[in-house]
Amino acid sequence: MNLIDTHAHLEEVNNLKDAIKRAAEIGVIAIIAVGSDYDSNVWVxxxxxxxxxxxxxxxxxxGLHPWGLDPSKVEETIEFIEKNVDKAVALGEVGLDYWDKEARRSEDRRELQRRIFKRILYMAKINxxxxxxxxxxxxxxxxxxVIEAGVKRxxxxxxxxxxxxxxxxIDHGYYVSATPAAAYSKEHRRVILKTPLENIILxxxxxxxxxxxxxxxxxxxxxxxxxAEIKGLDVKTVAEETTENAKRIFRFN
Ligand SMILES: [Zn+2]
Incomplete structure (x- = not known):
């Protein structure tokens, strides 16, 4: 069984060396290390x-995560991403979080999140x-x-x-990724149930x-x-298809 972990903050994982070894042992063939801020992007x-x-x-x-944005570091982070975009397989983690403590309180903060998100989406589109x-x-x-930005993947x-x-x-051909929370989160389980397998990665x-x-x-x-449990499918089928989906999105070679 070949599996791909399409979203992990590896720089925060304890005893990473051993963790990677355990992943390889169970059939993980690729991991996408996502950046969240300047320092994690440099590490990634x-x-x-x-x-x-x-x-x-x-x-x-x-990427540049919407949590805890430091306005004084936004420009240097985006500059770093721009400079290294060719070497990245994807852009992320990026997006919006209106439940973020500051975003709940401040429309300015939500607007800052949207501005950053749009800039990185533009980078994704042109690259x-x-x-x-x-x-x-x-x-x-x-x-x-994302639809307005014309991002393809x-x-x-x-x-x-x-x-x-x-x-x-889904209508736009985009994907959702399933986390281990699919075992118990009502909302995440509903999403996985309603999403065709061809639009799901892990x-x-x-x-x-x-x-x-x-x-x-x-x-x-x-x-x-x-x-597999939510979809009533065997584990092997889900593994094969989600891995193929990930390869299609991220164009690993
Ligand atoms: Zn994340």
Whole structure:
């Protein structure tokens, strides 16, 4: 079984070397290390590949996460992404989060999130890169902005938004990624049930904790099992198809 963890914050994973080894042992053949801010983008670009092991490749995605944005660092981060975009397999993590503490309080903050999101989507469009999108509490805006930006390949990561937004993103040929939360989250399970398998890929969002347990890329198996259970399909079929989907989006070679 070949699996791809399409979204992980590897720089935050404890004992990364051992975690990667465990992932390779269960059949993970590729991980996309996503950046969130200046420092993590530098790590993703310069350090992540040092952790590759036989049979497991690590790819870089560059992004600027909507959480805790530091306005004084936005320009240098975007500049870094621009300079390295050719070496990245995707752009992300990027997006909107209207449930973010500051965003709840301030329309200016929500507007800053949208401005950054649009700039990175524009970069994705002109460089023909896929995007890994965070959309918590801002699902409709995220989907609409991606469609307006004319981005061809987009993954709505850990999508748990309303059916109307889900339908629009599927109609545009976009994807959602399933996390281990698909085992228990009512909203995420509804999304996976309603999304055709050809629009689903897998991820862990490591080291996010699920049901109290910090995750690592080997926990992709939990996302896989949950999708198979929700869809009533065998695990092998889901593994094969989601891996093919990921290859199609990210164009690994
Ligand atoms: Zn993430």
């Amino acid at each position: 670009m310069n350090e992540s590949r040092k952790y590759e092991v036989k049979g497991l490749k690590i790819y870089s995605a560059l 023909d890169k896929p995007v890994s999108i965070h959309s918590r509490g801002a699902w409709e805006d995220c989907v609409n902005i 987009a993954v709505f990561h850990w999508f748990s938004g309303p059916n109307s937004a889900l339908k629009r993103l 991820e862990t969002d490591s080291p996010v904790a699920y049901a109290g347990e910090p995750s690592e890329p080997a926990h992709i198996i939990k996302a896989l099992n949950a999708v």
